[in-house]
Amino acid sequence: MTRAVPNLLVNGLPAGALPADDRGLRYGDGVFETIKIGEGAPEFWARHLRRLKLGGERLGIEVPADATLAKEAGALLRGSGEGVLRIWLTRGSGGDGYRPPAAARPTRILRLDPFPTQPEAARAQGVAIRLAETRLGQNPALAGIKHLNRLEQVLAAKEATEPDIAEALMLDRAGHVIEGTRTNVFFVIEGVLTTPDLSEAGVAGILREVVLEEAAHAGYRIAIRPVEPAEAHRAQECFLTNSLIHLWPVRRFAETSYDIGAVTRELARRIAARVPGERGLPALPM
Amino acid sequence: MTRAVPNLLVNGLPAGALPADDRGLRYGDGVFETIKIGEGAPEFWARHLRRLKLGGERLGIEVPADATLAKEAGALLRGSGEGVLRIWLTRGSGGDGYRPPAAARPTRILRLDPFPTQPEAARAQGVAIRLAETRLGQNPALAGIKHLNRLEQVLAAKEATEPDIAEALMLDRAGHVIEGTRTNVFFVIEGVLTTPDLSEAGVAGILREVVLEEAAHAGYRIAIRPVEPAEAHRAQECFLTNSLIHLWPVRRFAETSYDIGAVTRELARRIAARVPGERGLPALPM
Numbered sequence: 001m002t003r004a005v006p007n008l009l010v011n012g013l014p015a016g017a018l019p020a021d022d023r024g025l026r027y028g029d030g031v032f033e034t035i036k037i038g039e040g041a042p043e044f045w046a047r048h049l050r051r052l053k054l055g056g057e058r059l060g061i062e063v064p065a066d067a068t069l070a071k072e073a074g075a076l077l078r079g080s081g082e083g084v085l086r087i088w089l090t091r092g093s094g095g096d097g098y099r100p101p102a103a104a105r106p107t108r109i110l111r112l113d114p115f116p117t118q119p120e121a122a123r124a125q126g127v128a129i130r131l132a133e134t135r136l137g138q139n140p141a142l143a144g145i146k147h148l149n150r151l152e153q154v155l156a157a158k159e160a161t162e163p164d165i166a167e168a169l170m171l172d173r174a175g176h177v178i179e180g181t182r183t184n185v186f187f188v189i190e191g192v193l194t195t196p197d198l199s200e201a202g203v204a205g206i207l208r209e210v211v212l213e214e215a216a217h218a219g220y221r222i223a224i225r226p227v228e229p230a231e232a233h234r235a236q237e238c239f240l241t242n243s244l245i246h247l248w249p250v251r252r253f254a255e256t257s258y259d260i261g262a263v264t265r266e267l268a269r270r271i272a273a274r275v276p277g278e279r280g281l282p283a284l285p286m
Numbered sequence: 287m288t289r290a291v292p293n294l295l296v297n298g299l300p301a302g303a304l305p306a307d308d309r310g311l312r313y314g315d316g317v318f319e320t321i322k323i324g325e326g327a328p329e330f331w332a333r334h335l336r337r338l339k340l341g342g343e344r345l346g347i348e349v350p351a352d353a354t355l356a357k358e359a360g361a362l363l364r365g366s367g368e369g370v371l372r373i374w375l376t377r378g379s380g381g382d383g384y385r386p387p388a389a390a391r392p393t394r395i396l397r398l399d400p401f402p403t404q405p406e407a408a409r410a411q412g413v414a415i416r417l418a419e420t421r422l423g424q425n426p427a428l429a430g431i432k433h434l435n436r437l438e439q440v441l442a443a444k445e446a447t448e449p450d451i452a453e454a455l456m457l458d459r460a461g462h463v464i465e466g467t468r469t470n471v472f473f474v475i476e477g478v479l480t481t482p483d484l485s486e487a488g489v490a491g492i493l494r495e496v497v498l499e500e501a502a503h504a505g506y507r508i509a510i511r512p513v514e515p516a517e518a519h520r521a522q523e524c525f526l527t528n529s530l531i532h533l534w535p536v537r538r539f540a541e542t543s544y545d546i547g548a549v550t551r552e553l554a555r556r557i558a559a560r561v562p563g564e565r566g567l568p569a570l571p572m
Contacts, residue, residue: 017303027436028314137423149435157384
C-alpha cells in the first residue's frame with residue numbers, strides 16, 4: 001500500500017460519510033467482514049461473502065449481489081499490494097424505532113486500509129495472552145455472525161494490560177471459554193484439536209473454518225464443544241486464528257506455558273499452503 | 287412541529303452525515319438518549335443528561351459539557367412544539383480495531399424529529415402486549431445504560447405479530463422478565479409495585495426512575511427484583527413506561543387480562559402532574 005488516504009465506497013460511490021440516521025449507527029443493525037489483501041488480492045473472498053450472506057439472512061438484511069461487491073472491491077484494490085478490505089452492510093435508514101422498515105434499502109460500505117503493523121515474531125515464536133474480565137452475553141440468535149454489536153469486545157480490548165500481551169480470551173456468562181476479542185482459539189487437549197462451540201456466543205471466523213477443514217484433511221481428532229478455563233490451562237497446545245494474522249501460536253496464557261507443538265506447526269504450514277489457492281476476486285462478466 | 291426536514295447537528299454543525307469510520311457504526315461504541323419535546327421544551331432534561339453521563343463513564347467516553355448540549359438542543363428546538371430530540375454520543379473515529387484510541391474525540395449528534403403517531407386510546411384504555419421470542423443476553427458491564435448495541439431489540443421488534451399488539455416483553459437468557467423492546471415494565475403483585483432488577487440486562491429508563499420516585503412518595507410498597515413470567519401472569523396490574531409514552535396501562539399479556547387498577551391510575555396521574563415541573567432547558571450563561 002502506498003496510498004496515504006484510505007479508499008472508501010458508500011453504496012458504490014466515493015464518499016467519506018454516511019447518513020447520521022443509518023441504523024448501523026443507531027442500533028448496530030448490520031454485519032461486517034475484515035478481509036486480508038495479499039499480493040493485491042483478497043484472501044478467502046468466497047468464504048467472506050458466504051458469511052456476510054449468512055449474517056444478512058439471520059438479521060433479515062438483503063445482501064448485495066456477489067458481482068457488485070467484487071466489482072467495488074476490484075475498484076478499491078487497483079494498485080495495492082498488502083492491505084485490509086472491510087465490508088460493512090447495514091439495514092440502512094428508516095423504520096419505526098427498533099422495528100425495521102418494510103422495504104429497507106441497505107447501506108454497503110467498502111474500505112481499504114493499510115495492513116496493520118503486527119509483532120514480527122508472533123507467527124514464528126508465539127504470543128502471550130490473558131483472560132479478559134469482560135464476559136460475552138449469550139444469544140443464539142446473534143451467535144456466530146459478525147454483527148455490529150461489539151461493545152463487549154471494545155470493553156475487553158480496553159481493559160488494563162501489560163504491553164506484551166497480544167490478545168485476551170473471553171468467557172461467556174456461563175464461564176466457558178469462547179474466543180479472543182478478535183480471534184478464535186484452539187487447544188490440543190489429550191490429542192484432540194478442540195475449539196469452543198459458538199452456538200451461544202462468539203464469531204465463527206473464516207480462518208477457524210479453514211483450520212477445521214485442514215485438521216480434517218490431516219486426520220486429526222476434532223472436538224467442537226464447550227471448553228472450561230481449567231481445560232485451557234491443561235492443554236498441550238494453544239493457538240489463535242483470524243483473517244489478518246492467520247495463525248499465532250500461544251506460548252503463555254496467564255500462568256500457563258505451552259510449547260509450539262506438532263499440531264500447531266502442521267496446521268500453520270497447511271494454512272500457508274492453502275492461501276494462494278484462495279486468493280483473488282472472481283472474474284467479472286464484461 | 288411544522289418543519290418537514292429533521293434538524294440535525296453533528297458536533298455542533300448542521301450536517302447530514304458522519305464519517306463512515308465512526309466507532310458508533312463500526313462497533314455500536316456509544317450511547318444515546320430519546321427525549322420528549324412538549325410545549326417546545328425537553329422533558330426530564332437533567333435526568334437524560336445524567337444517564338448519558340453514566341453511560342459515557344461506563345464506556346469511558348467523554349461526555350460534552352451540559353451547556354454545550356443545552357445550547358445545541360436550544361438551537362434545534364426553536365419554533366417547535368411537540369417532537370422527539372435524540373442525542374447520540376459515540377467514541378468517534380480511530381483506535382486499533384476494538385481497542386479505543388488513547389485520545390478519542392467523541393462524536394455527538396443531536397436530531398429533532400416529529401413526534402411519532404401513537405395509538406390515541408393507549409394511555410386511557412391500555413394496550414395488549416406479547417412475549418418476544420428473542421431474549422436478552424446478560425452482561426452487567428452493559429446493563430442499565432442506553433448503549434448502541436441494540437440488535438436484540440431490533441430482532442424482537444421484527445418478530446411476526448398481530449397488528450393490535452403494542453409492545454413485546456423480553457426475557458433474559460435466565461428466563462426472567464426484563465423489559466419491553468422500548469419500554470420498562472411494572473407489575474402490581476399482591477399489593478407490591480414490582481419491576482425487574484436490571485443489573486444483568488435492560489435499560490434503566492428515565493420514566494422508570496420517575497415512577498419509582500412517585501411510588502415512594504405515594505407510600506407504595508416497592509420491589510426491584512428478578513421477575514418470573516408466571517408472576518407477570520398472576521399480577522393484578524401491569525403497565526409500561528418510556529420517555530415518549532410516559533405510562534401505558536397493559537390490558538392483555540398473551541392469555542392474561544388485567545384491569546387498569548388503582549396503582550396504575552394513581553401513578554399515571556402523578557406523572558402527568560410531574561412533567562410540567564421537569565420541562566425545559568437550563569438558562570444558559572450569556
